[in-house]
Amino acid sequence: MLAERAYAKINLTLDVLGRRPDGYHEVDMVLQTIDLSDLIWLEDAPSGVIEVSSNAANIPTDARNLAVAAARALSAACGLARGVRIRIDKQIPVAAGLAGGSADAAAVLRGLNRMWQLGLSADELAAIGAQVGSDVPFCVLGGCALATGRGEQLRKVDHDLRAWVVLVRPPVFVSTAEVYGTLTPDRYAPAPASRAMIPALLRRDFDAVRRLSVNGLAAATLARYPEVRQMWQRVEQAAHVPVQMSGSGPTLYCLLPARSMAQRLYNALRGFAREVYLCRFVS
Ligand SMILES: C[C@](O)(CO)[C@H](O)COP(=O)(O)OP(=O)(O)OC[C@H]1O[C@@H](n2ccc(N)nc2=O)[C@H](O)[C@@H]1O
Numbered sequence: 001m002l003a004e005r006a007y008a009k010i011n012l013t014l015d016v017l018g019r020r021p022d023g024y025h026e027v028d029m030v031l032q033t034i035d036l037s038d039l040i041w042l043e044d045a046p047s048g049v050i051e052v053s054s055n056a057a058n059i060p061t062d063a064r065n066l067a068v069a070a071a072r073a074l075s076a077a078c079g080l081a082r083g084v085r086i087r088i089d090k091q092i093p094v095a096a097g098l099a100g101g102s103a104d105a106a107a108v109l110r111g112l113n114r115m116w117q118l119g120l121s122a123d124e125l126a127a128i129g130a131q132v133g134s135d136v137p138f139c140v141l142g143g144c145a146l147a148t149g150r151g152e153q154l155r156k157v158d159h160d161l162r163a164w165v166v167l168v169r170p171p172v173f174v175s176t177a178e179v180y181g182t183l184t185p186d187r188y189a190p191a192p193a194s195r196a197m198i199p200a201l202l203r204r205d206f207d208a209v210r211r212l213s214v215n216g217l218a219a220a221t222l223a224r225y226p227e228v229r230q231m232w233q234r235v236e237q238a239a240h241v242p243v244q245m246s247g248s249g250p251t252l253y254c255l256l257p258a259r260s261m262a263q264r265l266y267n268a269l270r271g272f273a274r275e276v277y278l279c280r281f282v283s
């Protein structure tokens, strides 16, 4: 039996540059790991079958589960046909823009690489992860990175800015495919915000990082889900600091420079939102 942590991410930036012939969108985004995580347990299954179970009732327990898809992709890439029992202790909210499923998939890749003694490098695992989902390669590497292409091309951003993150998850489930599907060319960014965001991270300029955070999917999500728009306004009024959305949403976040400030905001938001989380950057 082996355990592996699966960390969530937030998008510090997300710029959509255009639509590709393969139906995906060309993106430019700065992704940051945060210390909100699922715990993945892996155990050999003599049956030879890949099985998954979870404390969360709202995720699939068949081949549609990204953890199963990852185990299958890894087996196929290595020409193996081994079984594994995967248990997902879920803490990351589902369909929330925090890459929960992708994080689980990445943890399965890292964990099975150890358990099956495959000796694959992180880059090799990330390439297999790209077959499972666009966010999986980043989740394999973790930390902070610039992600381009459809999100699978990564360049590490080695910063040591410490920041606290207060997350609020409005009570709706958002489909990533649907949000990308409603994007119109007027939402495409002429120049990616990562160009200014990365230097700001490297010089540990907290105020600039917070000011520069953007999300090119936010307008599409807000237009489609009025609950998210409403929550955004309420959080803005309570926080007195900029609010941003992660991924395709609906999770909103505020960045704070100190734990005491983050704790105060967390307490305030708990007054009107059911799902609030207090976390920090993980490097
Ligand atoms: C919104 C983000 O989470 C931001 O980090 C990612 O861009 C989405 O990553 P993901 O959920 O791993 O996405 P995938 O599972 O690869 O794709 C789901 C669907 O989103 C759309 N999609 C995704 C990524 C991308 N660069 N362009 C897209 O248009 C496609 O319709 C795709 O069918």
Ligand SMILES: Nc1ncnc2c1ncn2[C@@H]1O[C@H](COP(=O)(O)OP(=O)(O)OP(=O)(O)O)[C@@H](O)[C@H]1O
Pocket: 058, 059, 060, 064, 065, 066, 067, 088, 093, 094, 095, 096, 097, 098, 099, 100, 101, 102, 104, 105, 135, 176, 247, 248, 249
């Ligand atoms: N292991 C998993 N954990 C969570 N959701 C999963 C998992 N496997 C499959 N799914 C399905 O994937 C969909 C997206 O869930 P997920 O939590 O990964 O969304 P997300 O955080 O918005 O992802 P992303 O930020 O990568 O777009 C849900 O409909 C869910 O049923």
